[in-house]
Amino acid sequence: MTNSTVSTAANTLPLQGKVAFVTGGSRGIGAAIVRRLARDGASVVFTYQNSAAEAQALADSASTSAAKVEAVQADAANAAALQAAIDNAAAKHGRLDILVNNAGVFVPGDIAEFSLDDFDRTLAVNVRAVFVAIKAAVAHLRTGGRIINIGSTNAHRMPFAGAAVYAMSKSALSGLTQGLARDLGPRGITINNVEPGPVATDMNPPTGDFATLMHGLMALPRHGKPEEIAGMVAYLASEEAAFVTGAGLKIDGGFAA
Ligand SMILES: NC(=O)c1ccc[n+]([C@@H]2O[C@H](COP(=O)([O-])OP(=O)(O)OC[C@H]3O[C@@H](n4cnc5c(N)ncnc54)[C@H](OP(=O)(O)O)[C@@H]3O)[C@@H](O)[C@H]2O)c1
Secondary structure (H helix, E strand, C coil): CCHHHHHHHHHCCCCCCCEEEECCCCCHHHHHHHHHHHHCCCEEEEEECCCHHHHHHHHHHHCCCCCCEEEEECCCCCHHHHHHHHHHHHHHHCCCCEEEECCCCCCCCCCCCCCHHHHHHHHHHHHHHHHHHHHHHHCCCCCCCEEEEECCHHHCCCCCCCCHHHHHHHHHHHHHHHHHHHHHHHHCCEEEEEEECCECECCECCCCHHHHHHHCCCCCCCCECHHHHHHHHHHHHCHHHCCCCCCEEEECCCCCC
16 A cells, blocks of 8 residues: 555545435534534535524534535424425435434423323424434435434433423334334445433533432433534444444433443
8 A cells, every 4th residue: 555545545534425414403412413424524414493593603614625514494393394305405415325313302291281282292303203304315325324313311211200202202213213224224224323311402401400310310420412422423424333223322421321
């Protein structure tokens, strides 16, 4: 191998030339995933629901000369809008390599007060949208394609009251991921479910009584950083993870240990 070959290989980013689609990328874990995939060389199209200013600022700051980042408004609960956003991203870039289903909502409430509307909304964003996005993406993904869902360690351990519907929605992703690994394996596409514990975002602030309660349940008593979750997503998106599929990967500071 010549010196120039070595230097070319060393300069190649792990996701260079790849195109990724991320749902719910304007804030929190999704924003960290967008930044990380772009830093690793992928062009990224991400959705948001309401945060137009944050989304545009992220698209501007995360874009590089090698990787273009674009924000698209699309409510994950709107199947037609989500499907169109994925089809447009694939058409614009001429390919799609990576789908990250990150958009999610957490609506707490005791069963006695929990409304059917909140139940339907939770399932529409946390489960139905994941099905819709995967169905849209598999029309474009080729061998080497990657699907990464953001589930939750709460699918395995829910040690406090008022979060049963959220836990149920994340448990659904475990079954979907395992089943689809069998459908998609013959096509050379992997699908995995990243299952974070408490992560410092607007959804789960790292200080306060609730945070302290959670820290008491963990082997590492702190909230995770969105960048730590993004690191696991980047690994699963990479060539290195070609033999990982159908897996639930906890990244939770020992919350469910
Ligand atoms: N934080 C945690 O402790 C934790 C732990 C385990 C799993 N998770 C999961 O990780 C994912 C991200 O959570 P997070 O903590 O980063 O949440 P977050 O801070 O509340 O951010 C949610 C992101 O999703 C977007 N979003 C929400 N509903 C949407 C919809 N209907 N259509 C399109 N985008 C939508 C939001 O867009 P807008 O900015 O436009 O509202 C925002 O970008 C979720 O699936 C969550 O369940 C989080």
